Amino acid sequence: MQLFYDPDVQRGPHALRAEEARHAFQVLRKRVGDELNLVDGKGGWYKATVASISKRECLIDVTLLRREAARASYSTTLLVAPTKNIDRFEWILEKTTEIGIDFIQPILTQHSERKNIRTDRLERVIESAMKQSLQAWLPALGNLCSFAEALQQSDPAGQKYLAYLGGQNTPQLHRTCRPGGHVTIAVGPEGGFSPAEAELAVSADFNFVSLGPQRLRTETAAITAVHTIAQLNW
Template structure:
């Protein structure tokens, strides 16, 4: 299945957004009468017949097939520090979307080496990963925030967890999460969270968890965390 994405989809005649229209015409060589599968990033699945198509426009006759109430029975928020190598951060976004995440909140920490990100490019990464993995929900991507602000803005009803190496007897994530819990989990940068940041997190009701005995790169830790949560919800 080749999925198309348009956040403004609705039943009836609809002009596909420019980028997707160009892809349909120039890359996939779609023609009048072809049927496309589409999602709106908010749980909606659609089918549409191409009524007119050119380099500039793709007109569709759209029918809504079904609507998912939510991505899953739980909500996962990943707070993660962007990596110095932006390719590694883009990989986090791609894989977390494929596995299943609802919100990604980039964080600025004491050891952060990347202090700027391009949300427009990163949102395109999320869109592509959503379509590739045949999902109808587009994860929300927040602006880069200082750690304290990001921690404070966490949903009050979430289980709050911080992946931290500074404690000898830190419980494993898999032993500290219950199926169905909404969760916010924070993963630090290269160099990890500082003791002061860990203390701040504790003051905001974040509990420490371990992702295993080995020291992991930021991107590995982020995906290990998301995958563990999703696996425990299968």
Template sequence: MHLFYTPDIQPQHKAFILSEEESKHAVRVLRLSTGQPLQLVDGKGGRYTAVISDAHPKRTVLEITTVSQGDGRRPNYLHIAVAPTKSIDRLEWFLEKATEVGVDEITPIICDHSERKEVKLERLYKVVVAAMKQSQGAYLPKINPATRFADFVSGDDLSGQCFIAHCAEGEKRHLTEAMQRGGEALILIGPEGDFSPGEIDAAAHAGFKPITFGRARLRTETAALMACWETALINR
């Protein structure tokens, strides 16, 4: 069944009108017609089954038949703060796979060794929407504006279990050993040149615990996906 992202839909709605863009996609591209069923998700765990009552290419009207909330809810909340990669394609690859595996919030962090200093949020948003729809998910990860590392780790809103993955010498635990199941977790993933010594010290001062994903030196996007994957395994 075809899935559409409709963030404005509410549980009390008995009918809903698709946006012009989604209506065109439904009628012109997918060639859906009156009487055909489809599914809607609001990105917050709401999943709706609907039937087309008027297949109009600019304002397709739907009749809502069933509503479920909390669809696919996980027992944890994962926030990945990751340095944007030099090639934006690699960051987008991470966003796509992380959305499929499970992530709730992503913050691009600008570090001392970062090769990319800016990201276009609209482009990243489109990637996670497409990944949510492709994987038939009901939760859309939150994408935050890019933030300087120092400002991020010194913020007042840090909560839950906090970890930093780096390659510097020192005692580190595997994430599967350090993370507790459930609750909130925040994991810092650095750029290709790793976090600077000053950033590692600042994170430790802010309460971040050092972790490792093994002996191999991973690319930024690979390490970030490993964080999502291991967190999913811990909380399955």
């Protein structure tokens, strides 16, 4: 199945947004009368028939198939420091979207090697991963902020964990996290979180967790954490 994404799609006559129209015409060679499958990123699934199409515009007739009440019985927020190699950070976004993530908050930490990101480009990576994995929910991407700001914005009622290398007898995430509800998991940069940042996280009610005995790259740790939380809820 080839999915199209349009956050403003609705039943009846509708013009696909320009990027998706170009993809339908130039890449997939769609023609009048062809059927399209669409999602709105908010749980809605749609089927449409191409009414007219050109390089610049694709007009469609849309029917609502179904609307999901929720993405899942749980939700996950990932606080993660962007990697020095932006390709690795894009890989985090792609794979965590495929696994199932609700919100990704890029953070600046003491050991961060990347101080800026292009949010618009990264949002396209997430969108593509959502469509490729045939999902109807688009994860949200926050603007880059300090680790302290991200801690302040974390859900006070949810479970909150920090993947930390400096703890003693740190429990493993899969033995600590409980199914259901909202989970926030924080993953640091290549150099890990500093002791001061770990203390700051504890003051914000985060608990230290381990992701296993090996030392993991940031991208491996992020994907491992999100997958562990997903497995506990499958």
